[in-house]
Amino acid sequence: xxxxxxxxxxxxxxxxxxxxxxxxxxxxxxxxxxxxxxxxxxxxxxxxxxxxxxxxxxxxxxxxxxxxxxxxxxxxxxxxxxxxxxxxxxxxxxxxxxxxxxxxxxxxxxxxxxxxxxxxxxxxxxxxxxxxxxxxxxxxxxxxxxxxxxxxxxxxxxxxxxxxxx
Numbered sequence: 001x002x003x004x005x006x007x008x009x010x011x012x013x014x015x016x017x018x019x020x021x022x023x024x025x026x027x028x029x030x031x032x033x034x035x036x037x038x039x040x041x042x043x044x045x046x047x048x049x050x051x052x053x054x055x056x057x058x059x060x061x062x063x064x065x066x067x068x069x070x071x072x073x074x075x076x077x078x079x080x081x082x083x084x085x086x087x088x089x090x091x092x093x094x095x096x097x098x099x100x101x102x103x104x105x106x107x108x109x110x111x112x113x114x115x116x117x118x119x120x121x122x123x124x125x126x127x128x129x130x131x132x133x134x135x136x137x138x139x140x141x142x143x144x145x146x147x148x149x150x151x152x153x154x155x156x157x158x159x160x161x162x163x164x165x166x
Contacts, residue, residue: 019157024071027162028128028141031117031148037141039162040130042151044069050118051127057082060125065116071151075111079103116149 026048028038046067054061057080064077081103091097096108118138120126126138128149138147154162 019155019160021156022153023156023159024067024151024153025159026067027150027152028138028147029150030142030145032146035142036162036166037147038136038166039159041159042067042071044071047131049129050116051125051129052118052120053124054080054082055124065113067151068112071153073113073116073149073151075113076109077105077107078109079105114150118147118149120144120147 023041024043026038026040026042026046027036029036044067047065049062049064051060051062053059059080059082061078061080063075066074066076068074091106093110094108095106098105098107118126120138120142121144122139128136128138130136141147
């Protein structure tokens, strides 16, 4: 085999081996159409939040999430400005309720979610804020639709394939 052939063969083998490396990702998809609209590598302690206008109270709600050591989505805090229909009114476990700057805050939450389903609609200002400060207007990803946020372990090759399709 000539030098060029060795380089090409080595590159193919290296790419194949690297593509088998597993990585954990935050994935947003449309469950009905099984279409991925966003994917990003994450690690434990990765934080993100969702913001939306509550459909009944018409007040902004912000929910704060963290990825735990077992790569699960954990809701750890919620803030809102009105406390009526469809918004939390009772505390569980060690949760704490306080008011800060006209916002009702529930902190010290530890609600583990397998997945996070969000009905997004442009009129409700659904926004996902990532740890680095990047914001995604969720309806712009797929329209007014149900979106599912999950944490998945994928081979690097699958991640690259999903990124290429988006």
